[in-house]
Structures are given as structure tokens and as C-alpha cells.
Amino acid sequence: MKKMMRVCGGLAVTLGLVLAAGCTSSPQPTPGSSGVKPSGEVVLWDYYGESTPLKDIVAKFSAEHPEITVKYEAYAYDAISQKFPVAASSAAAPDLATIDMTWIPQYASAGLLADLGSFSGGTLNGQPMQSAYSAGAYSAMQYDGHLVTAMMDFDAYALYYRQDLLQAAGLSVPKTFDDFVDVSAKLAKGEGSKRTQAVLMPPSVFHFAGALAREGGQMLSPDNTKATFNSAEGVQALTNQKRLLDAGGLYWGPDAGDYIAGIADGRVAMFIDGPYMMGVLKSGAADQKGKWGVATTPYSKQPGSYLGGTGLVIPTGARNGTAAWVLAQYILQPENQELLYTKSGAAPATLAGLARPALTEPDPYFGGQTPFAVFKDAMATAVAFPNTSAWAEISKSLNTAVESVYLGKATPADALNTAAQESDAALNG
């Protein structure tokens, strides 16, 4: 019996030690350690979807860097927003990931994002990081004085329109907001959810932010302690959106899925979105080649859009951050930034990428127009979301506010005031 107890006790201790060892993370290689060429496996998470250029870039990278094995994992945009914070705070973090720039404050404030300065030494492909980007982009890449992301693409909105339908109806491309309402009312057929040839109206904070910018409003106070989107300008912006929806819009709820379906089957004739939709249109509505055009979003006071984009981040829990930075730099090389545009229609974020020749070429899908020029203009007047860790909650409150107005359950003023109360609590909580 005593012998049996000793054996069982030994087994229990051994099992406990094995479990404890399994719970600890393996030591990380020191970032930037000299004399050690980065190698090993790099796990890359990508939310770009079907039109992603990263698969092609990873294939080229693997041929040129056989010492680094890239394990590519694709996730839907919504899925990665839920998986990333959980994985990054556990032992399951990827080494490199594409994330929305609007998520940066929340993740950075939680300590999930590594300081890229420790991997980069302040340079990007041999060039000082600060001179590789515009001032606005470089600023957006920082949180609390640390460089937490390297921007891969930028996102600013413009108007996509079916030029063939407008021409058939004898209508011009709208330039002012009143034109926009008038054109949408004349172009759309049917009512409510059964409308076709309509303006796509998703109840999203991205579209509200653009409308707010076009009315000259601000999201938050300069010190990010108080919501100001419920100002007169904010109420006017949301009133305008509701007016557009009623005149000729098609409500596209959060559970309605990707709106390429509505574009492909003709329910949508106009929508406001970013340059990445060029790639989505080409792959999801290939039969509509030559029928689409791009123009500045119509406005009544001033041009404006939200400014966002995709950033490459290395989580603090990454196992192979040094090799991940090698891959990140490769992705941000000018020729690969150009691939971002030609493959997925996304706008390169680096200055060298923006200067590539493909961005100035006419696009046959858009009837020979050079669509990127429109987005470049939009970027000049675009406004980034406030850099606050409470942005995720503010964004949800605003989404609910816009949704309630679109569904006719609240007035713009009431909806925005409710969202402002919730946002103030989040900012000061």
C-alpha cells in the first residue's frame, strides 16, 4: 500500500508539473537581437477576404525568404474583431495580423500591441518610418507615444454610382446633397425593403462620421472627454441621412450580410464606401464591368469622409515578432503596396505606394475612369476617428442611434442625445 501511494503521489506531482509547464509561454526571442537572422514560423491573420493581396504577397515572400515559413489564416472582419483580443491576451496570439485602424486605441490601451519601434529601429525598408508615411497616417499609427501599427492601406469614402442607369434615366452625377436626394428619388423603384436601383444605406458609424464631417461637425471634444456628435451639425447630418433613405434609399441592416449581393442583383445603384470596394465589385459583380463610376460624395457644406484603414500589428504575445516584422516590411514594399491596389482595389498607405504608376491608370471596370484620383481627394478632407480607448463603446452607441433613426424609432436629436450620454459615461468611466 505504501508503495502504491508513493507511485500515485509521484504521478500526481508529475501531472501537475506537466500542466504547469504547458500553461507557461515559451520564451520570446529578444526583438532586434543582433547576429540572429529571423527565421521560423510566422502566423499571419488576415481579414481582407476573397480579394486579399496577401496570399500572393506571402507566396512571393516565401520564395525569397525560405528560412521563414508563413502560416496564413483568413478570418472574416467580424470574426477577427472577436478573436484577436482573446488570442492576443493568451498564448494563442498570431505573430502578425491585419486589423482595422479604428480598433487600435482599444487594443493598444489593453497592452495587446507590441511597440514596433523595438523591431524596426525606427525604419521601414531602410527608410525612416516617419518619412515613409504622411503626417496624418504616421500620427494615426501611434498610441500614447508608441508606434503600435504600420498602416497598410487607407480608407476614405466616395460615391460609387451606376452610370449606365443614371444615363438611361437622364440624370447627372449628383454633386450637392440636394442633388443626391433628387437623383436617388428619381432613380429608385419601389418602396421600403422592396426597392431596387436604390442608394445603399447601412446604419453604420462610418457613414454617419462622413455625414458629420460634411456638415462641419466633430465627434468628440478636443480633449476626448465629451461627445459633441449630438451638436446641431450632428443632428443635421443624421437628418440628411434619413432624408436620403426615405427618398431613394435601401436600408441594409447589420444582419443583412455583405451588400455585394444587393449590388449584384440590381437592388443597389449607388453607395458610399472606400477604395477596397473596387476589388469587391470586380470579383462580386464582374458582369457590371464598365457600368460603374466613382465621384466625390455629394455635400451641402464641405467635402468630408471618415478616415480609416488597415494596420499591420504584432501582438505582445507573438512568438516570433522579429520574423513577423521582416514579413510586415515585405508587405509594405512599394511594389507590394501596388499589388494591394491592383488586386483588391485598396489604397496603399505608404507614400511610395501612393506614387506607383498603377494608381494613375484608367480602370476599364470603371469605364476608363481613374478612380483612385477621387479617393486621393477624399483622403485630403477625411477625418480620423478620435484616438480614445472608449471608441468601441462610442461606436456601438452611434450604430444603435443611426439604426433607430433609420427604422423610424427615434428622432435624430433624441437618438444622438442618448448615444452622447452613453458615450460620456464610457469616456469618463
Place this chain on the structure above:
Amino acid sequence: MPLSTASPASVGTLTMRPHRRRRSLVGLVLVAPVLLVVGVFFYVPAALSLYWSFTKYNGNTPPQFVGLKNYAFVLTDPQTLNAFGHTVVFALLSMTVGPLLGLVSALLLNLPIRGRVWFRNAFFLPVVMPLVVAGTIWKMLLADNGLINQLLGVVGLDHQWLTDPGTALYAIIATSVWQGFGFETVVFLSALQSIPFELYEAARCDGANSWHQFWAVTLPALRPTMVFVFVVGVIGAFQAYDQVYVMTQGGPLRSTETIVFLLVERFHELKLGPASAIAYLLVAVLATLSALQLRLGKEKA
């Protein structure tokens, strides 16, 4: 091998005690692996979560103790109270309609009708379907341009079942009832078939008609089964998440947010303190409800 309890020392039992002690220790050793797994994967996380409920913690930086602040926030936060309200409605409706449908189906299947095996399988088939699959199917059926609206549109009764905040929650409840009442059917059917036939004979001899027999014989005999169905069903209803996630993501206008959906949202927002507080409040509510139901269901034979 049952563990022995210590017996008073006596000359007669002194020679037995080492043997009993050996048996109890062997029993402990044999269950130790399971206890270790349960401890590591259940009790330790539960204890950690309880601790986190008293802290401000994002899962990465060290937790900061904040006392009862998270509980105070959760109990006064309008969004949390709304989600709790939706959950109560979900539980009340699904645990009224579901067991009722289950009982009626079981009574019908208990009759000597042709094809009852086929009907029994048909009722049970949705139960073996994952809620995610059931939710996806019904989301397509209830979509604005879905099959149900196409049929109802013929008579002008189409509606935005999932995009109208007034009907979205009930659409999800209907989906849950459709998916789950087959389980209640099978449970009630099994209980019905175990009721002694002599009880019905005796009732008939006393002049009871079908309704009297149902009220005086069937229902009392089904009482323990009903308690089981309600306890399990209420616990399940309070944990509603899959169908909400798949069908509406808590919308429109947060009208379908349930307490577990909100808990998971808080987790994704890296607010582990409030998320843990919600979890433990839910445990307290379910424990109270279960104890209440078991007490109400107790009846001396």
C-alpha cells in the same frame, strides 16, 4: 467502492479500520484524475472568474481590485437590465409554449396511431440539429425576402420579422421552441408510458372521463417529469446565445440582446470584470430559480 465513515473505536472494529481506510484511499486515488481535470478546467477558472468580478481587468494587464463596483454597475446599467428583461421574456415564453407543445405531442404520440414512430422521429429531428444550424435556417426563412414572407406576401401579411425590433425577439423564441420541443416530447412520452395502466382502469371504474383521467391521473404522475423539464429548460433559456448570435447579433436596436449575449460582448470588449460579475449574478439567479422549482415540485407520495 463507497467511502466508509469513521466508526466509534471498539475492540471489534479496531481490526476493521485500517482496511476501510485503505479502501477509501484507493477510491480517492481512482477518482483523482477526474477531480484534477474538473478542478483545472472548471473550478479553477470559476474561482478566477469570481476574483475578476471584483477587479478591473482586460485579460492582459494586472487586475486592479475595485470591490463591488462591477456588481453595482451591472445592476444599474440600463443595457444589462434590458438584456435581463429580454432573457426573462425568452424564458417565460419558451418554457410555456415549449413544454405545452411537448406535452400535447407526447399525448398524441401515446395514442395507438399509425406512423407514430415516424412522427416521433420527425419531432425529435430538430433537437439533434445544432442551434447554430437551426438559427441559420430560420434566419433565411424569416428574411425580408425569405420563403415565409414570399408566402405571406401573397395575402399581404409579410413582415420584417428579424429587422423589426417589435418582433425580432419573438422570432428567435419561435426558432428556439421549434428546435427544442422535440426533447420535451420524448421526455413526456417516456413518462406517459411509465404510468401504470391500472390507475386509468381504477379511474374509469370510478366514472372518470378522459379529461378527468388526464387531470387526476396523468398530470400528477407527470409532475416529477415537469419539474425536470422546467428546471433544465429554464437554465437553457437563460443561457440563450447561439440563436441570437446567428440570427440578429443582438439587434435590431439591441432588442434581442440576452444576458449571455451581453456577457460575451463584454468579454470581447476586454471588460472581464463586468463580464464575470454578470456571470455570477446569472449563477445566483439560476440557482435560486432551480431551488424554487425543486421545492415547488416536491410532493410526498
